[in-house]
Amino acid sequence: MMKVSKLGEFGLIDLLAKMIADAKVDRLAPDQPLIGIGDDAAVWRTDGSLELATVDTMMQDVHFSLDTITWQELVWKALAINLSDIAAMGGVPEYALVALALPEDTKVVYITELYEGMIALAKQSRTAIVGGNISRAPMVSVTITVIGKSLSQDILRRSAARPGDVIAVTGYPGSAAAGLEMLTKELKFKPEVTEYLKSAFLHPVPRLAEGQMLVKHGIKAAIDISDGLIADLRHICEASKVSARIDVEKLPVHPLVKGSFGEKARGLALSGGEDYELLFTGPSDAINRVKAELKCPVTLIGEITAGAPGKIELIDASGKAIKVNKTGWQHF
Amino acid sequence: MMKVSKLGEFGLIDLLAKMIADAKVDRLAPDQPLIGIGDDAAVWRTDGSLELATVDTMMQDVHFSLDTITWQELVWKALAINLSDIAAMGGVPEYALVALALPEDTKVVYITELYEGMIALAKQSRTAIVGGNISRAPMVSVTITVIGKSLSQDILRRSAARPGDVIAVTGYPGSAAAGLEMLTKELKFKPEVTEYLKSAFLHPVPRLAEGQMLVKHGIKAAIDISDGLIADLRHICEASKVSARIDVEKLPVHPLVKGSFGEKARGLALSGGEDYELLFTGPSDAINRVKAELKCPVTLIGEITAGAPGKIELIDASGKAIKVNKTGWQHF
Numbered sequence: 001m002m003k004v005s006k007l008g009e010f011g012l013i014d015l016l017a018k019m020i021a022d023a024k025v026d027r028l029a030p031d032q033p034l035i036g037i038g039d040d041a042a043v044w045r046t047d048g049s050l051e052l053a054t055v056d057t058m059m060q061d062v063h064f065s066l067d068t069i070t071w072q073e074l075v076w077k078a079l080a081i082n083l084s085d086i087a088a089m090g091g092v093p094e095y096a097l098v099a100l101a102l103p104e105d106t107k108v109v110y111i112t113e114l115y116e117g118m119i120a121l122a123k124q125s126r127t128a129i130v131g132g133n134i135s136r137a138p139m140v141s142v143t144i145t146v147i148g149k150s151l152s153q154d155i156l157r158r159s160a161a162r163p164g165d166v167i168a169v170t171g172y173p174g175s176a177a178a179g180l181e182m183l184t185k186e187l188k189f190k191p192e193v194t195e196y197l198k199s200a201f202l203h204p205v206p207r208l209a210e211g212q213m214l215v216k217h218g219i220k221a222a223i224d225i226s227d228g229l230i231a232d233l234r235h236i237c238e239a240s241k242v243s244a245r246i247d248v249e250k251l252p253v254h255p256l257v258k259g260s261f262g263e264k265a266r267g268l269a270l271s272g273g274e275d276y277e278l279l280f281t282g283p284s285d286a287i288n289r290v291k292a293e294l295k296c297p298v299t300l301i302g303e304i305t306a307g308a309p310g311k312i313e314l315i316d317a318s319g320k321a322i323k324v325n326k327t328g329w330q331h332f
Numbered sequence: 333m334m335k336v337s338k339l340g341e342f343g344l345i346d347l348l349a350k351m352i353a354d355a356k357v358d359r360l361a362p363d364q365p366l367i368g369i370g371d372d373a374a375v376w377r378t379d380g381s382l383e384l385a386t387v388d389t390m391m392q393d394v395h396f397s398l399d400t401i402t403w404q405e406l407v408w409k410a411l412a413i414n415l416s417d418i419a420a421m422g423g424v425p426e427y428a429l430v431a432l433a434l435p436e437d438t439k440v441v442y443i444t445e446l447y448e449g450m451i452a453l454a455k456q457s458r459t460a461i462v463g464g465n466i467s468r469a470p471m472v473s474v475t476i477t478v479i480g481k482s483l484s485q486d487i488l489r490r491s492a493a494r495p496g497d498v499i500a501v502t503g504y505p506g507s508a509a510a511g512l513e514m515l516t517k518e519l520k521f522k523p524e525v526t527e528y529l530k531s532a533f534l535h536p537v538p539r540l541a542e543g544q545m546l547v548k549h550g551i552k553a554a555i556d557i558s559d560g561l562i563a564d565l566r567h568i569c570e571a572s573k574v575s576a577r578i579d580v581e582k583l584p585v586h587p588l589v590k591g592s593f594g595e596k597a598r599g600l601a602l603s604g605g606e607d608y609e610l611l612f613t614g615p616s617d618a619i620n621r622v623k624a625e626l627k628c629p630v631t632l633i634g635e636i637t638a639g640a641p642g643k644i645e646l647i648d649a650s651g652k653a654i655k656v657n658k659t660g661w662q663h664f
Contacts, residue, residue: 002440012443021449025461036460037462095374129358136394137471161535
């Protein structure tokens with residue numbers, strides 16, 4: 001019998017999403033969701049506004065190692081990756097519920113550290129922690145649900161990219177993957193580099209204000225690049241039934257990543273996951289307005305094209321196609 | 333340093349709830365929650381109605397064994413225990429998000445079975461499955477978040493019991509614990525008994541309609557007895573700053589539990605967990621109206637008294653106090 005490792009994470013999600021859609025159980029509530037499974041967050045309409053919800057898990061020895069992350073960093077990241085899903089819809093976070101699984105010999109002081117990390121990001125993002133659950137388990141995991149809303153009737157979707165749209169990305173993709181590689185391979189760099197890479201991997205800052213700004217400027221399509229730039233651009237292209245072309249020369253690689261990883265840096269920027277930057281598409285005038293207004297780096301890296309749904313072309317400086325051999329980060 | 337096993341589940345929850353309250357991070361959202369940590373579900377006000385959310389985890393070899401539960405039963409129960417929290421607030425479930433953790437060698441057919449179980453209960457309870465997350469893990473766990481609403485401005489709380497209130501409970505407490513004991517000790521009974529006990533433990537039916545009916549009849553205080561009748565009555569008494577007296581003779585023990593567990597049955601009814609019945613308190617006329625209208629068994633088992641917060645007295649048929657030596661089910 002087929003194992004989930006063979007089907008892969010995205011294959012498994014597709015299968016389950018299809019089961020749920022076929023059984024129509026995503027349509028059971030009195031107010032049908034606008035968006036169910038298959039975007040960064042679920043969206044439904046309440047009296048007068050749009051409500052959003054998302055859930056994500058950080059699992060010991062899958063998503064983190066207690067050798068290289070503090071308890072504060074762990075929960076910061078666990079909350080940040082959920083807030084990033086809300087950011088990718090252009091939403092505002094409101095409430096969080098935290099399900100914690102812990103071995104029974106866990107020291108209480110670690111748990112209070114963990115809550116300090118969560119309190120810090122909750123305050124910064126103005127997210128109220130209203131509930132939770134604690135369970136005994138053989139290893140540590142943190143599953144957080146964030147519920148939020150949209151300030152307007154508009155949200156960012158994966159399915160709204162159109163041929164002719166310019167593709168843009170915030171920040172410096174690949175930095176988190178470089179940080180992970182440094183930590184797992186115990187690579188030694190100058191303190192400044194080590195600090196930047198570690199922070200990129202362990203301390204992502206969700207692009208909440210940026211996501212809301214995108215909605216304000218009329219951008220319709222966005223995703224957070226948690227699975228890697230190419231993999232997440234492919235999610236957009238599949239959902240929007242379009243192709244995309246990326247000018248690899250234009251990829252914003254951070255100088256400290258370029259300096260420490262050399263030729264490998266571009267591959268990290270294309271396929272490294274866990275950046276929690278926003279990738280978005282729209283008409284070039286809207287994209288340029290956003291770029292002018294946002295304080296974080298915004299780089300135009302390519303274009304949405306009419307073509308086979310989900311097809312991504314990588315183009316080098318001379319306009320030649322580059323073969324894609326890495327497709328991003330999957331959980332199975 | 334102190335370990336979480338020493339502090340215990342309730343001690344740990346109290347500690348974390350205090351940290352969150354002290355940091356005021358339960359008060360960050362624009363609409364302050366009416367109820368944060370410390371009830372069956374969180375509650376906040378949206379435009380015109382009350383919204384509820386709760387999260388709960390089923391962890392392999394802590395809450396279930398794959399030797400004695402099918403994948404369909406596992407996810408039914410994982411969703412049911414969350415729906416039960418919504419029921420204990422008198423709410424209506426609307427949306428569910430499912431975070432699944434799985435070993436990579438899990439057979440795909442098991443996952444589709446799991447989703448069939450979830451789809452069945454989602455349909456029955458009219459809960460839309462709108463999102464989720466799948467993570468690799470060394471063992472199976474299912475964490476479900478349910479978001480719902482209240483049909484009126486009233487909800488059931490742990491903190492609303494008042495001296496003079498009659499205490500009532502739905503169904504037959506202890507049946508789930510009897511089922512667990514049968515499964516773990518491989519006890520042999522007649523098929524009819526085996527079927528009843530297995531179903532009580534593996535296939536709880538959340539008391540959603542009953543919870544909503546309680547609100548309609550003006551009942552203010554309720555809890556689901558997932559931790560055991562005494563432990564959960566104590567949660568009510570602590571939150572309401574009252575004592576309680578239970579007439580042990582009145583406890584509704586199911587004849588099949590009494591027949592198969594004899595003298596032990598009463599202990600299971602008092603301290604066995606995972607029944608997902610509702611325990612509620614109120615003026616005797618309201619309780620009697622509820623009892624007359626509800627189709628499920630409702631038994632009056634005691635009274636709320638003015639006394640030390642959280643104190644529970646057990647009284648035998650002759651009115652003598654019985655010593656409590658078991659206090660319910662804790663996770664650490």
